[in-house]
Amino acid sequence: MRRNAGFNRQLRRYYGWYTGTFALFVVLLAVGEYLGLSERVIGHVFLFVTIAVYAGIGVMSRTSDVSEYYVAGRRVPAMFNGMATAADWMSAASFIGLAGTLYFSGFEGLAFVTGWTGGFVLVALLLAPYLRKFGQYTIPDFLGARYQGNVARLVGLAAAVLASFVYLVAQIYGVGLVTSRFVSVEFEIGLFIGLAGILVCSFLGGMRAVTWTQVAQYVILIIAYLVPVVILSYKLTGIPIPQAVYGTVLQQISAQEDHLLQAPAEVEVRAMYRQRAQNYSAMLEALPESLEIERRVLIERLNDMRLNDAPAREIALTERALRDLPRSPAEAQQVWARARAEALERSKPPPRHAEAHPGEDEHESRVARNNFLALMFVLMVGTAALPHILMRYYTTPGVMEARRSVMWSLFFIFLLYVTAPAYAVFAKWEVYHNVVGSSLSILPDWVASWGKVGLVRIEDLNGDGILQLAELRINTDVIVLATPEIAGLPYVVSGLVAAGGLAAALSTADGLLLTISNALSHDLYYKVVNPQATAHRRLVISKSQLLVVAVVAAWVASLRPDNILFMVGLAFSIGASAFFPALVLGIFWKRANRPGAVAGMLVGLSVTLLYVVRTHAFFGGSMANAWFDINPISAGVFGVPLGFVTIVVVSLLTKPPPQEIQDLVDYVRYPEIAGERRMEP
The missing domain is CATH 1.20.1730.10 (Sodium/glucose cotransporter)
Structure with missing residues (x-):
């Protein structure tokens, strides 16, 4: 028993020194960043x-x-x-x-x-x-x-x-x-x-x-x-105890959610995603003819662009669309089904953060529960x-x-x-207040940096140059890793x-x-x-x-x-x-x-x-x-x-x-x- 107690004390001492050394290491790196590292x-x-x-x-x-x-x-x-x-x-x-x-x-x-x-x-x-x-x-x-x-x-x-x-x-x-x-x-x-x-x-x-x-x-x-x-x-709150104070920020998010649900631009974008999902449904029903039609349309568009000296960027985008087109009806079935599901998901209003078991009707609420x-x-x-x-x-x-x-x-x-x-609440407040509604030309750096690894995607569907919430797709794995950048730390x-x-x-x-x-x-x-x-x-x-x-x-x-x-x-x-x-x-x-x-x-x-x-x-x-x-x-x-x-x-x-x-x-x-x-x- 005495030996176990000594072993315990020794471990506490070792890991105490380790924790203190790690904290000092972080402080030194922070000083290094301040000095230009x-x-x-x-x-x-x-x-x-x-x-x-x-x-x-x-x-x-x-x-x-x-x-x-x-x-x-x-x-x-x-x-x-x-x-x-x-x-x-x-x-x-x-x-x-x-x-x-x-x-x-x-x-x-x-x-x-x-x-x-x-x-x-x-x-x-x-x-x-x-x-x-x-x-x-x-x-x-x-x-x-x-x-x-x-x-x-x-x-x-x-x-x-x-x-x-x-x-x-x-x-x-x-x-x-x-x-x-x-x-x-x-x-x-x-x-x-x-x-x-x-x-x-x-x-x-x-x-x-x-x-x-x-x-x-x-x-x-x-x-x-x-x-x-x-x-x-x-x-955000002046109090460094997030577990105790995030409720006040959640109230502000709830008010922002009311605005996003009713904003005309958000409603327009969600309707466009709904239409996209319907288009994919029609294409899936018309397979395999729809795949050949889609390929012919892209080839004709590409030829017209080259004949009319269209901008290089538009030609490159069309070439990429043709290259990414499914090669077989079976592949098209899988790819277009996933795209339809994604469009349907983005056509729905975002769930309210504090709402338990959300749904458009009683059946959906029961399924959620x-x-x-x-x-x-x-x-x-x-x-x-x-x-x-x-x-x-x-x-x-x-x-x-x-x-x-x-x-x-x-x-x-x-x-x-x-x-x-x-x-989750603090990250959502930052996104809702500092990203959504911003011009695409002045988005924060973190959007581009995480976009390079494919975890943040933006699509200006209505072409207004303004980022709507429905046009922003963030992978769940980004929130914690990107929060310091999102908050400007x-x-x-x-x-x-x-x-x-x-x-x-x-x-x-x-x-x-x-x-x-x-x-x-x-x-x-x-x-x-x-x-x-x-x-x-x-x-x-x-x-x-x-x-x-x-x-x-x-x-x-x-x-x-x-x-x-x-x-x-x-x-x-x-x-x-x-x-x-x-x-x-x-x-x-x-x-x-x-x-x-x-x-x-x-x-x-x-x-x-x-x-x-x-x-x-x-x-x-x-x-x-x-x-x-x-x-x-x-x-x-x-x-x-x-x-x-x-x-x-x-x-x-x-x-x-x-x-x-x-x-x-x-x-x-x-x-x-x-x-x-x-x-x-």
Whole structure:
């Protein structure tokens, strides 16, 4: 106990010095900017210095001990495990995407805040202490022991790899987004710069290196998240407590929304987008003839322009339109359907920020409410089932520390989540007052800079030279990263935010990579393929798998898949449907057996994936196939209850588990009896 207390004090001293040094580093860069240091240098210094710090911690934490590599020696104090869990948890989706979602969705975006935070209540009550009591290394470990053998282990392994890989791609995409913008390199190059930082952190030291790196990353990401919004709060309200005062700014936004809904120019532009959507509908109905007509019209227009010496810019635009025209009716079906959906979306009035479950009629409001509740449910249950989060509670010294660790995790996550709504409100005030209604010739610099990476788009549809709200399209991932520029803050604040976004993406990517590689090396190779493997060989296999998974994930991210928040939501649906029923019933119901668990995991996962494929445009699906109008991000709302029902029904129809498995449930669920055997390796 005395040694643990000394270790705690030592960690506090180390990270106290680290935090103070980082604050001094930011101040020195701010002074450098004031003295003329260029933005390019500041961006490079911020990102490469922070990556070097993480890499240094990874090198110093290298280990060849199996327990240290897989579970950090089970000696991480509760508070520091809470910080590491918060960093592991607050991915690029939380840091980069959450405020953007709240910006566009307003009240509806609170489903993410309530779902993600509420999920940790389930972790504390239903899973963390019991999994820590069980011991071992991974979630498939628990499934294999509780449900007797490798069938349940392999199903859990497949689900863990799938959920973690989808989540991992989103994080690496976020890394590429940050580095490409702030280091001025190609997106694909930015991906592999960040990938190098990820690998150095996790390759040499496994969970031990990842844990201490994530603590350092949490310090940077929370400072980076709070500083801009505190400055912006003081600028707009005179009070540097954004969480307490953003309501007054929200009232001003509500008044501005009334004006935007009624402004003649806004109404005109929305009508033009509605007409564009109707034109695309007509073209889709007339395929394949409409594609040939469109090609002939563009060719004739281009020939006329060349004959009449039209301006070079107009000729170039027509050539580009001809080049971008779909090459086949099948391609036209997909491209024009997406364009029609986008035009329809932009033809609608913007949702009021403070309105709960908005809709033009009662049916739309009911659909919005159902999707809000479904998303909140999936995120809450998914939080309690994601393997890379649950693995963190294997690293604490004991069960009580695991419970305290969940409490600390909630506290550190709360600091960011309670601030995200203020971020969205302040950013929206700046856009509504300083961007919308401005001449296109004098737009702020941030519009052009983020337009270069394709995340801000402007279309002067009515040709009046004035930017209407409907003509401005901002990707959700821009709001946090661009807020310092939107608010006119010094560039050093933008660099700080970029470093925070990178820390958030890297910390989660580290945990996910480790989860996947450990599952493949420990649960597949060691537990199934070669149970006689030495510790050295197991670590070699784990590190080689880590490299392969990292490169494949980076390649997938380079294809620029859907937005970060959707990909993360999909990972939650997969994790929730595959794991939550099997884990909860495995801990609290002795009658749950192997056939029931395997069937439940397969049914829940299959239904979830089927629903996503049927309803999401990325897979060629359509919301016309949706059940109860539930969005594909919430697909797990169908998989989770079906998983529970399947496990219960199949378990009752088959033989109960043997007595030793029922004894294992008692061991996991109740305080350890003196002299009782321990499950830890």
